[in-house]
Amino acid sequence: MISSIAELIADRLGTMPAGERRAAQTLIASYPMIGLKTVAEFSAAAGVSSPTILRFVARLGFQNYPEFQSSLQDELAAQLQSPAIRTLNPPSPGGGTVSPMLEATLDNMRETFRHLSDKQLADIAARLADRRGKTFLIGGRFTDPLARYMAAHLAVIQPDVFHLAGQESMWRDRLIDMGKRDVLVIFDIRRYQDSLVRFAEKAHQRGVQIVLFTDQWLSPIARFARHVIAGRTAVPSAWDSSAALFVVAETLIGAVTRQLEADGARRIREMEELR
Amino acid sequence: MISSIAELIADRLGTMPAGERRAAQTLIASYPMIGLKTVAEFSAAAGVSSPTILRFVARLGFQNYPEFQSSLQDELAAQLQSPAIRTLNPPSPGGGTVSPMLEATLDNMRETFRHLSDKQLADIAARLADRRGKTFLIGGRFTDPLARYMAAHLAVIQPDVFHLAGQESMWRDRLIDMGKRDVLVIFDIRRYQDSLVRFAEKAHQRGVQIVLFTDQWLSPIARFARHVIAGRTAVPSAWDSSAALFVVAETLIGAVTRQLEADGARRIREMEELR
DNA sequence: GGAGCGCTGTATCGTATGTTACGTATTTTG
DNA sequence: CAAAATACGTAACATACGATACAGCGCTCC
The missing domain is CATH 3.40.50.10490 (Glucose-6-phosphate isomerase like protein; domain 1)
Known part of the structure; x- marks a missing residue:
């Protein structure tokens, strides 16, 4: 079950050529911010050319770069809406129907x-x-x-x-x-x-x-x-x-x-x- | 001391014309995700025209829309790095009437x-x-x-x-x-x-x-x-x-x-x- | 009630951005 | 070691995006 793009990348990292792997790693390194910037900036940060970035997102299954960015944004939005509190404080034990x-x-x-x-x-x-x-x-x-x-x-x-x-x-x-x-x-x-x-x-x-x-x-x-x-x-x-x-x-x-x-x-x- | 864009907006909300205020309020309502999308999407969500969005970001002191987006991204990045501290509204000095x-x-x-x-x-x-x-x-x-x-x-x-x-x-x-x-x-x-x-x-x-x-x-x-x-x-x-x-x-x-x-x-x- | 100002939207423009075609380099395989 | 296949970058292209000029409207203040 793959839910986030980060997992998707980790999953396919092994099957990627060198250039795209560099792209993947730079994205993971400062996930997901680099992915929200332009292709040019992304490519510069990864030290590869723009087409490599595009091939990279294509390999992940996206039709085009904007679609990839939208996915990242949706992920971020979901993450921001469920505050850290919930992940930090595990659902109180004995959890009746009340506490959630x-x-x-x-x-x-x-x-x-x-x-x-x-x-x-x-x-x-x-x-x-x-x-x-x-x-x-x-x-x-x-x-x-x-x-x-x-x-x-x-x-x-x-x-x-x-x-x-x-x-x-x-x-x-x-x-x-x-x-x-x-x-x-x-x-x-x-x-x-x-x-x-x-x-x-x-x-x-x-x-x-x-x-x-x-x-x-x-x-x-x-x-x-x-x-x-x-x-x-x-x-x-x-x-x-x-x-x-x-x-x-x-x-x-x-x-x-x-x-x-x-x-x-x-x-x-x-x-x-x-x- | 104004550090985040949200504060900046809250500060100038009173001095804004109706259209720009609508932009501001829709941004705050789902902060900051709408601001990362295109001007067209932003304007549609706020129910105003694109120029109004641009005038809105200009009033906040940004030279252009990309610069505004970069600021939002920087803020997000900083926020993601220190997940514990979520400072959208920092504890207001002078004893906020709200938080107590x-x-x-x-x-x-x-x-x-x-x-x-x-x-x-x-x-x-x-x-x-x-x-x-x-x-x-x-x-x-x-x-x-x-x-x-x-x-x-x-x-x-x-x-x-x-x-x-x-x-x-x-x-x-x-x-x-x-x-x-x-x-x-x-x-x-x-x-x-x-x-x-x-x-x-x-x-x-x-x-x-x-x-x-x-x-x-x-x-x-x-x-x-x-x-x-x-x-x-x-x-x-x-x-x-x-x-x-x-x-x-x-x-x-x-x-x-x-x-x-x-x-x-x-x-x-x-x-x-x-x- | 009239003149002036400010706000807002429509339409147009220039450009930065993503995209694609092609040629070169690099690796792989027989 | 040679030949083929794959990967990568350069450069040209098209499009969608942000920016701007302008006109219409409502509002305020004489």
Whole structure:
């Protein structure tokens, strides 16, 4: 069973002529980076001519050089997505059905935050904390609860926070209340919902700033979004996981709260008194 | 100090026009693989034209596209050589607001699952998968979205799943439908809601089996509950975190789905056809 | 409401890149 | 040792890729 190109090379190294073997060895030496560069650079590094490189990749079974490079890239991408943690920490022994799921979820969160800079979060928090405009939240079939969760918290610390619920026609009518200073927070992961995309487009046309929570493949709404948060969703289950997005949402709630601390504290106190 | 291209992008994201920002966001979402492909592929993935991609890399300070790709490759190479240190987002100086929050959340989850045996989860899953009775879900002020999230998934794979929403009087009337074979899933964390406690007590008197999601200090509902899941909620924020409970909920959803696999698969297929 | 600016996409261009044909060198075999 | 076959590099070629000029559009600011 040969899965990686490195194995493929090791397998056929014996049957290769001298020149191609040099190519193979230089590739293995700094695997796989040299293979991502141009044929000219590869050949120079290996000390052979370009045609030798091409014959080399042909012998590995590739039709042409770009195809070979794509394979290397795919391999790299797969390698980057399953963090070293999983290979370093062997699946915890006794492995019930639980721990793989938990481990994957924890990985997802780390990975999600790795692609999310503090600055980006701070920007979004600042936008959400800006009280000149209204804040609307909405989500898809399975993610709407996340929108509700976020709305429930934001509504406590600032006015003009609205969760858009119910039928599509209901929230479509709310578009009339939305303008440039307003923010629309949308949750949309696979399979992306047409109704949400349409809604986002119309909101965008009205100048509403869109904050999108989506998965790593990006909902089409990313086209209209001012800010995009891409969370990892893959877990060993029949369903995708929204846990990473949930944690991002909580982080944002915390950040907004901190920004509004002065105002927010007074507001919360007033609320307590109203009870 | 800006060392990686990802940081560079995060830094200038705010000053970019819409099209280039879309390029930036798609790059970050699947960093850095898209940047290694051709301009045409990059532009297609981002939904913009090729010149926009080129203007984007120019704004980052690169003379041309190949130079940009070389930088990405160098970064990748450095990253691959020291697999332990994966520095996409280095610990932000000046105390990032993010990482303490994330770390605390991850700890909460590990700790929550440490106190939760596989058997316990399997028992609850089996109870939820038992189709002889109905399943009701409800939550408190901030946790009701979790109930909704769970209900949305369970309702797909089995009939008779009901989320109790709206006014207290509304769900109190639903008590009449509940009996011994039924399950009531309640989410209740500090500050525990009287209305939920009252409701749980009445349901308990009718013989309903209660599954309680609560925090480590246990809601008073634990008195009536057949199963109690205690999640850690403490994070460095003004709010408690429900993330650990969320992950438990997802785990349960996955377990129930697996148990109902045969029936569930047919059900999901039928649903698809109804669209 | 009008003028100016900036952003974006279409179409075109030059070139670097991968590819192929061919001749020379090197090894292998009878 | 000779002859054939295989391997390798040089040089010419075609293509696909990145780069650029330009026009249309929307937005902001008078």
